[in-house]
Structure formats: C-alpha cells, structure tokens
Amino acid sequence: MNEVSFSAKNIGKIYHNLLKDDTVALQNINLDIKNGEFISIIGPSGCGKSTLLRIIGGLDSPTSGTLTYSGEENPELGFVFQDSVLLPWKNVEENAGFPLKIKKIETKKNMDNLDNLLELAGLADFKKSLPRELSGGMKQRVSIVRALSYDAPLLLMDEPFGALDAITRDHLNIELLKIWDKTKKTVLFVTHSIEEATFLSDKVIVMTSRPGQIKEIVDIDLPRPRNEETRNSTDFSKYNQYLREMIE
Numbered sequence: 001m002n003e004v005s006f007s008a009k010n011i012g013k014i015y016h017n018l019l020k021d022d023t024v025a026l027q028n029i030n031l032d033i034k035n036g037e038f039i040s041i042i043g044p045s046g047c048g049k050s051t052l053l054r055i056i057g058g059l060d061s062p063t064s065g066t067l068t069y070s071g072e073e074n075p076e077l078g079f080v081f082q083d084s085v086l087l088p089w090k091n092v093e094e095n096a097g098f099p100l101k102i103k104k105i106e107t108k109k110n111m112d113n114l115d116n117l118l119e120l121a122g123l124a125d126f127k128k129s130l131p132r133e134l135s136g137g138m139k140q141r142v143s144i145v146r147a148l149s150y151d152a153p154l155l156l157m158d159e160p161f162g163a164l165d166a167i168t169r170d171h172l173n174i175e176l177l178k179i180w181d182k183t184k185k186t187v188l189f190v191t192h193s194i195e196e197a198t199f200l201s202d203k204v205i206v207m208t209s210r211p212g213q214i215k216e217i218v219d220i221d222l223p224r225p226r227n228e229e230t231r232n233s234t235d236f237s238k239y240n241q242y243l244r245e246m247i248e
C-alpha cells in the first residue's frame, strides 16, 4: 500500500567542522508521524529544521538514534524547496512530468494523474508555457505538482513559499491544502511563518534553539477544509499567539 508513517527515536546530529568546534545540530529527537498527517516544523533560525527534514528524507544520516519507517520499506519522497529549479527549456507540463520521464513510468494512468494535478494547481491553461513566462507562485506550483507526480507517499517541503509575497503565499497555502486533501500524502513542512504552520497543519513541532530539541508538539484542532474564514477565527489567532510565545 502506498502509505508511510515513521518513528524517530533519540535522533541526534553532530556536524564535524574542519576549522571550528563541532556543531550539535539536533539532540534527542523523538517523533511519531502517522500516514496522511500534515506536520510543520518551526523554531529559531539555525535550530536544525532543515537538518531534521533531510534526515527524515534519508538525504542525510543521523549521528545517533534510529528512524523507522512503516507501511513502505524505502518510501519514495517528493521534495519542494524554496527555490524551485525548473528546466528553462521545458514547458510546464514537461517540467511537472519530468520525474515520470526519468523513471520511465509515463503510463496513461500517471499522465492522467499529472493532468489532474495541473488542473488542481490552476495550471491547466499554462501547460505549454515556459518557466520564464510564469510568476514566482506559478513556478512553485509547478514544483509542487512535479513532487506529487510520481505518487510518493511522503512529501518534504522546506520553506517552499518563503520567497513569495504574503498574498500569493496565502493563496498557495489554500491550494496546497486542496491538493493534500485529494492526495492524502504525509507532509513534512518547514516554515519560518507561525501563521502558515497553524493554517496548514495537523501538528506543529516547535523546536528549541540549537542544539535543536523538540520543545512541544502542538495539535492544531481547527476544522477542515481551512479557508479565509479559518484565518479570521479567534482560535486561529490563539494558536498563533501560543506558538509565538513558545518560540520567543
């Protein structure tokens, strides 16, 4: 089954530097994530958010502790980073479907799914456009569709909307939730924005400053689907205030 959940036990990460003391980036991280959850990670700059994301994604290994996946042995991952790199000579459709080409899985089912995702992301009319003809927000949408195109059960997102203006960002948050609702991926999302974390997540992991430890995992009990009404609600403000006080 295309599912993944994972459990991190006592994860630690030390970077050994050539000309200065070692950096203890993560310490004693314990975490259980269920299939289909939307989890955000927030915390002060340099507290190890990206390191934790990379370790969970298998792009980096922990210095100590264990990470156990269940559901799939080696779960495939989709990645979206702050600066999405699209191939400038390929159009939207070709960029979004590039993983399918590389993996040689351009089946009818996958191509139909790609079409649906482009539609969901509001890109149906731009399939033949080149990256230089797109706005920053549209490029990020292409990179999200690309990450979802091969149906990886786990999506890792590192500040994917960090470079965008607030209005576009709010818009993309809503679109991302619509796609997530349809695809039921497990999402791990790093952000500097408390409001973004609250708006999107089932749970927000709050980290301490370096060495990064988990200060608290906050359940965000706001009704779904979330929309502009959510942002205007008192509960939304309360969660933001709670999280802000915890980080300060």
Ligand SMILES: Nc1ncnc2c1ncn2[C@@H]1O[C@H](COP(=O)(O)OP(=O)(O)OP(=O)(O)O)[C@@H](O)[C@H]1O
Binding pocket: 015, 016, 017, 023, 025, 043, 044, 045, 046, 047, 048, 049, 050, 051, 052, 210
């Ligand atoms: N490859 C590396 N080699 C050495 N030190 C590193 C490496 N990657 C990260 N670090 C250090 O580990 C710590 C955590 O970095 P990381 O990028 O995970 O933090 P972050 O919370 O994502 O930061 P930010 O919020 O500023 O993006 C920092 O002190 C950083 O300098």
